[in-house]
Amino acid sequence: MSDSPRGRKPLVADRRYSKASPTKARKKAGTTKKKPAKRRRQARPQRRGLVGLVQRLFRWVLRLIWRITWRVGLLAAAVLALFVGYYYTTLPPVEEMLDGRARGSVTLLDYEGQVFAWRGDQFGGAVTAQTVSPHLKNAIVATEDKRFYRHFGLSPRGIASAVRINLREGRGPLSGHGGSTITQQTAKLLCLGVPYDPQVQTEAEYERDCRRGTIQRKAQEAIYALAMEARYSKDEILTIYMNRAFLGAGARGFEAASQRYFGKSAANVDPAEAAMLAGLLVAPTRFAPTNDLTRSRNRAATILRLMNEQGYLSAAEATQFQNNPAQLSEAAQERSGGYFADWVMSTGPEFFTRKTTEDVIIRTTLDQRIQRSAEEAMTWVFDNKVRAGSKAQAAIVVMSADGAVRAMVGGRRTRVDGAFNRAVQAKRQTGSAFKPFVYAAALDLGYSPNDTVEDAPLTIDIPGSGPWSPRNYTNKHYGTVTLTRSLRDSLNVPAVKVSEFVGRDLVRQVANDFGLESDLAAGPALALGASESTLIEMTSAYAGILNGGSSVEPYGLIDLRLLGDEEPLMGTGGGIGERVIQEDAARQLIWMMEKVVSEGTGQRAQFGGRQLAGKTGTTQAARDAWFVGFSADFVAGVWMGYDDNTPLTGVTGSGLPAEIWRETMQRVHEGIPVRPLPMMAPGGRGEMRDPGAGRPGGGSGGGVGGLLENLLRDILGGSSGSASPKGNVSGSDR
Template sequence: MTQKGGRRGPLRADKRYSSSKQTAGKSKSQTPPKTRNRRPQRPPRRHGPVVGTILGLFRLIWRVVWGIGWRFSLVVALVVGAATLYFYSTLPDYTKLLDGRTRGSVTMLDDHGKVFAWRGETFGGQIDAKNVSPWLRDAVIATEDRRFYHHFGISPRGIASAMAINLRAGRGPFDGNGGSTITQQTAKLLCLGVTYDPKTWKNESAYEADCRSGGLRRKIKEVPYAFALELKYTKDEILSIYFNRAYLGAGARGFEAASERYFGIPASNLDPQQAAMLAGLLKAPSYYAPTNSITRSQERAQTVLTLMHDQGYLNDRQYIDARDNPATLSQTAQKQAGGYFADWLMDTLPSYLTRDTTEDVVIHTTLDQRIQSAAEEAMQNVFDDKVSKDSEAQSAIVVMSKDGAVRGMVGGRQTKVTGAFNHATMAQRQTGSTFKPFVYATALDLGYTPGSMVDDAPLTVKMPGSPDWSPRNYERNYMGPISLTTALEHSVNVATVRVSEAVGRENVIKVAEDFGFAQDLPNLPSVALGVGESDLLDMTGAYAGILNGGSSVQPYGLTSLTLKGDDQPLFGKPGGIGERVISQKAAQELVYMMRQVVLHGTGRRANLDNYEVAGKTGTTQSSRDAWFIGFTSDYVVGVWMGNDDNTPLKGVTGGGLPAEIFHETMKRVMDGQPAQPLPMADPSGWQTQDSYQGQSQQSQSAGQQPARQRRDPSASILKELLGIFGAR
């Protein structure tokens, strides 16, 4: 722009904006638009070199762990998935998994056809979770797995809780409580699909132990198998497998068998308290079994009822009613009768039909539960009232019919047990004076009478190559000439040895063995005093032969054996009356003599009002064993007492506590039974030979005796004694 006068002024830039506007414009162009309520940004935090290094290290470690972790998790998921699919492909229809026993069962029926014992694993038949008592289903779920219908096979919460409990108890995290769901428990019951193979496992117990083992490795294997079960079956089907395969004590496999075993009813009829008792057994079947301790089982059931109430399965009224009326055993289960008897049968029958059976076997037996209970009560009564509390003495009782049928058996002081040592069948003990009737049976069969005379005087028997032997009487005195009846009545030792040697020791041994006494009796003069050994069952059977008229018996407890569902028995009774041993006349004379033992002799404590009783006492050297065996017209009862370590009894003889146990047993057995006379001879026809003279102080064995022959009934035993011993 040119000014007037031709002068050009200085050049200047145009001011388009005022200074204030320029500042505003500048600020507006350099500062971003402000956002409402936006906080001003903090300047980046600067760390020192040490802290920065540490943080960087942690970031690196996290990246490494995360990188490895998700890859490892992916591999584990793939492995578990593959294992689950494999197990899924191997699972059959669930109905094929309901009966998981590797062995069959043995059910024993008494002489009236009622069940009294089970052996092996009893299976009550297949049941369905939908058909059992609703109380049972609720009790099991409330106790074992309250989230059963909501989880997918495992419960991480339950496992974590169980690990915490184990650690607090000082155990390893996987030792003790496992936190297993019902599905996992079912997987364990199925042994993770591993079937029993005799070639692989030492026995079934080893197989079962492996199936039930715990630990981390086992838990890891259970997971895919549990997933497979959940994929393959419905919840109710899994529960059905569990209900059928769970072991519930007393040989009961499955809730149906347990319900029948303990309560005598099917599982569909269980009430809340019964269902709670069965559900409580799952924790420890043998420990909580009501047949072991009804009190302990009821206490466990109370815990289950509380869980059912807390989880809403029982209302207040139902809970109080169940709590105040605890479940009890059925009458059959309460009796627990015949445990020793059942064990005896299991030991005597073929193992492939008992302990190793793969079938369900039914055995009809000779056991009379009334008689069995009578023997158990008698044993308990005498030990409670007349035996010192600190005594460790044992006792046994056998009750038998005269044909050898065993009606009751108690094998020890603890009467209601199974699997215990049976003193009635397993204890081989010296028989003492209970052997003497076989000596007199031989003499009577050879023609002597109960009135024949024998000299009870000092006696020495010489044996070639052995020291002389002089028997002594229990009372340390001598009675002189006495009848055979008196000798047996008072259990006179010297007179009995004299008779044995007179009639022939070999004959006595043969008669005893033919009656069923133990074999291999020692051929010694002392055999007449019972130095040979036998068990109570055989001795009672030998006395049954005397009662039945002189024929041997083979004791038996089985009448028939069938497979469950079959009508035709596989075989019948293995015993009974056998061949004749002595004449009926001799047997009846011996019964008369044994009757005098009870009336006037050493067995007076065994006598029974209103019933005729005959028998014989026995006490071995130093009172290590005490016996009484006797009979009425219908039953023979044998009683033994002694210590397991064979130490002497204190103040016990056969005519004492054993005779009293016999009395208490027979009193209960015969209660209400009609009185029948004993089959004994009439003594009026005998002529007592009271003219016996002489004192035999020493004798010499005649060596080998001739075979037993029938002698003239009128012959005097005096001649025999003088001939053999050479009385001086």
């Protein structure tokens, strides 16, 4: 091996140091070059004069702003974190946030146990984002916050868009559209965690406080939303939202709303139903399907389109459900139980009805078939018998002989709730519909329907008022007439004479005992219905006649219990009470009242070959028109008039009220076997003789008529018979 450098590859070290470094070379050469100094940043030439001064001042201001901004920002972030942290520590578990009602609920069942109405804050039970129908979950997100699963509780883009829209529409930046996320809306529903305290404020004041739209309130809601995002998952926030949202008709939460409108769980709704429910969020009362079904369906169609645009439904599915919108359940179509439900709520104990804090179940006497019959009858008569544009009103009550109310219509608008109920709230003069109680007093004293009275001119001198002369509707007199004919043809003069003979106090007592509790007239016009009463009072008083002469307390509540309890807390609050007149007297009165329908002023009420009894009533100047009557199975009362007491034109109790009564009862009796009335004809077994026989004027053949004439001459100072009619005329019928 040669040591010659030729052909030998240099070693690694040789390669590394094959060339002398510049420093070594310089050292060998005896010269040392100084290391160049580090290059300094070349100063920017500064302008002099005024321009330079302005530039320097501007740069100084910018630096000052930046220093202040980042420090203030850091401080604001720290404060925000403190507030968020505070709210975070106050947030309870999700389960405690679901039922946010301020009060309890009332569920009303008909006599068969079927739900027909709700009152209060209905809560159908908790649903979660996992158990609810996915269509409903998608509809809510598509409608209210399509970026819900992507933001951190606030949506700057949504807020900016809302501000722009508000300004464009001429409102303040925070008025109108809010740009709120579902999380922010949930914070508002929770009222920032402040519970309702009835000792501090009313429920309306609490709701108003929770919905304040001030900048300060919006800021608090934003902070609370951030805390919720830190504390709960997205699905947990959505769960709280779905359970606390108010969705119209007293429904709190989507489960209650689904049960309320569709009669099914929120877990089972289809896309059309889900869209209708989600559409309620923007304006629950306005878009409630029980208020305006067409408007609610139009809103649902818009939401189905949004679900298609966001990929939750295909175009074909969206079109399918738009063309086949959601259908309301039968109970939802009946709205909230209308006048009957309002009445039951007003008659029950307040702490279990209007102001309940519990969930209450009330079973009632309502028969939904009979209720529909009454509503249909009312509508049919006004559509076919009353001139278009008339403002006249009417009311109907149907009940059993024991006072159990089966149907109630308080006005021409049949499907309303919270409205003025003319069946129970309007006190109106009864007219000749009061006359049966005059004859009830006479029959209870032992007089017979075949006893007679003289129909002749009569003038009574009323102290402090002067002479008063009742007249018959026809302005004619018919001489000696039986009590039966007097009632059948609704003759006024004989009715006044009978009342005066048996005594106004007794007549008043009989009427009171039958349930006419309003202040009754003190003068002789008492017999002609000058006193005021409500339709439900009159109907229940006639029920007392049908049941054999015992008083009746009308009732709609059968029993009341708390949700989940088997045993009721209370039972029926009405029914048959004490006896008022003898049973035979009641049966004879029914016989007389049957003649009113079969031969007299109430003939328009006839239908189906049934035995029917009743009485017409028309007040002075025809301000009120009545027909109250009964079959063997049901009692019904009808009132007609104007709310402002304007006289009716061409209407008497024997006209439109009798027709409304007939249309109602004809529908009510469909499928019910024909039964005879419990009446007793005079002259048969149990006939009562004139107790005046053997007394002056009460001998053979005279009956009540002779005795009345003699006693009235003594009582009225000879005014009976010859004086011409004077003064006011009350109680006319046809």
